[in-house]
Amino acid sequence: MYDFQKVNKKKILVVGDIMIDTYYTGDVSRISPEAPVPVFRKDNERSVLGGAANVAANLIAAKQDVTMMSIVGKDENGVKLLSLLQESGISTELIIESERKTTEKIRFLAINNQQVLRLDIEDCIQISEKECKWLLSKLEDNLKSFDLILISDYLKGLLTYELTQGIILLAKKNKIPVIIDVKDRNIEKYKGATLIKPNRKELGLLTGMPVATKEELIEASEVLRVKCDSDYILTTCGAKGMVLIGQDQPYFIESVGREVFDVSGAGDTTIAYLSTCMVNGFSVFQSVEIANYAAGIQVSKVGTSSVYWKEIEDYLANEKDLFSHKLLIGNKIQNFRKEHEKEKIVFTNGCFDILHVGHVRYLQEAAKLGDQLVIGLNSDDSVRRLKGEERPVNKQLDRAEVLCSLGFVDYVVIFEEDTPYELIKEIQPDVLVKGGDYTADEVVGKDIVENRGGQLVLIPFVEGKSTSKIIEKIKQ
Structure with missing residues (x-):
């Protein structure tokens, strides 16, 4: 912003x-x-x-x-x-x-x-x-x-x-x-x-x-x-x-x-x-x-x-204009680090298919770790490859707009790959955040961030809250 x-x-x-x-x-x-x-x-x-x-x-x-x-x-x-x-x-x-x-x-x-x-x-x-x-x-x-x-x-x-x-x-x-x-x-x-x-x-x-x-x-x-x-x-x-x-x-x-x-x-x-x-x-x-x-x-x-x-x-x-401003595409991604060279950039990623309180609390905690919170959002094709043909429930632009509406989220980037490794290389964050269900060695992009003097932070998820459980409950 x-x-x-x-x-x-x-x-x-x-x-x-x-x-x-x-x-x-x-x-x-x-x-x-x-x-x-x-x-x-x-x-x-x-x-x-x-x-x-x-x-x-x-x-x-x-x-x-x-x-x-x-x-x-x-x-x-x-x-x-x-x-x-x-x-x-x-x-x-x-x-x-x-x-x-x-x-x-x-x-x-x-x-x-x-x-x-x-x-x-x-x-x-x-x-x-x-x-x-x-x-x-x-x-x-x-x-x-x-x-x-x-x-x-x-x-x-x-x-x-x-x-x-x-x-x-x-x-x-x-x-x-x-x-x-x-x-x-x-x-x-x-x-x-x-x-x-x-x-x-x-x-x-x-x-x-x-x-x-x-x-x-x-x-x-x-x-x-x-x-x-x-x-x-x-x-x-x-x-x-x-x-x-x-x-x-x-x-x-x-x-x-x-x-x-x-x-x-x-x-x-x-x-x-x-x-x-x-x-x-x-x-x-x-x-x-x-x-x-x-x-x-x-x-x-x-x-x-x-x-x-x-x-x-x-x-x-205006919500629509705010969405278009927060969504990073093309040249905005390439120039992002240079634009924010004096700021502490926090990066996390995920599918964020059905946003719930666990996501919100996780992202709030991530935002506290720096000046700008950037979210890498898996594209529809990427989610399909990772989660199966029935996912995502919500299309990528809908998911992106919901994330952009959160005041503590500064930018959202949609990526096509299965992992955000190449995106992390472009964004060059100072802090890489993942959920507490990961071990440090499992986190993609950890090497990029730590090699430039940054840090990895693992934030525990809210117990009992997950998109998969919500989908199962709806099916029942």
Whole structure:
């Protein structure tokens, strides 16, 4: 499970193109007599932070201390934008004013929040050399106060090659991680970043490679990672989820299954929660998973908006989502030890066909022996080979869901083999637990655990309680 208690307020600098997102809500019920176009009758108007400012707003929602570095126009929208930032609790001391227009995106929403038109007002003029030097000078003066730098590139003129590389070089010199949400096709611009987040289309444009299949995604991501000398590439693929590429095995994560109302700002929410989690000590894999949940919540809302920790916690508290989170499959198994390297892992295994009080008390005692309790669950075929053709009574996913519903169980892994030996090699637990009806020499995986300094613990079963006896009683 995720330990949200360790999330503290870190100082994060957001650098990027800021804008206002304005929403006109109204009605489209007739066609204009002047031309064959719909007539939009405006009822309401609201303005919110957009672009990199929306990233900053999501970081504030994630309880972080945020400073914004950007450029804004000396116009009415510029005044409004600075006011919205300050009202949100975002520091604006590293924002400079210029003669450009402040970027505004106006969306027209009709019945059922159907978007009928978007109007963009912007000047995509690159910042001057003088402005670039001023920003880098200010950053150098304040750099040591930041725990992480997040760059959000919307290609509106702020993030030139010189400014982006200047920020990355200063950050690396001071060992501050840099996470970038990219937009440009210039790979050299992003070289040296800790993590780069393109979407599938942007990955293809950056590398000039096909990205239609999983294999192509992996290959293109690795090319980008090597060329940019980055630790990780996280590619978002919309409804198809995300793929993380680092020096280890590729990590695929499916998108969260929620009804999609509006994808505006989903990438901003993703990068904000990814950064929050990483700077607060979550593993990169856990950070990606939490960011994925946050994005799933965001797209279920209408318009550009923020996601709060309480929403993520409530979402994970849902039984179905909790089951899918606790069930370890594929890459989650391969990366498990690395994710939990500082925690004491307890492992036990069994069929757990008809869960009874003996099982519950046994697992409760096992959970007390460490930080994370992992249960290896025999698959249906494995149970059949061990117990006979009439078993199991309950299918493997049903058995897994029942185990996942127990609060003291952290993870469940279904394995196909007759013994969990290979699984124990992958999980690398610190404590191996079996029932008291075994002798130490009979326990599979004892050698693996003890060779790495772990221990075997035998816990007595509750007398008179067994699945076999329950089945016999039912038959009678």
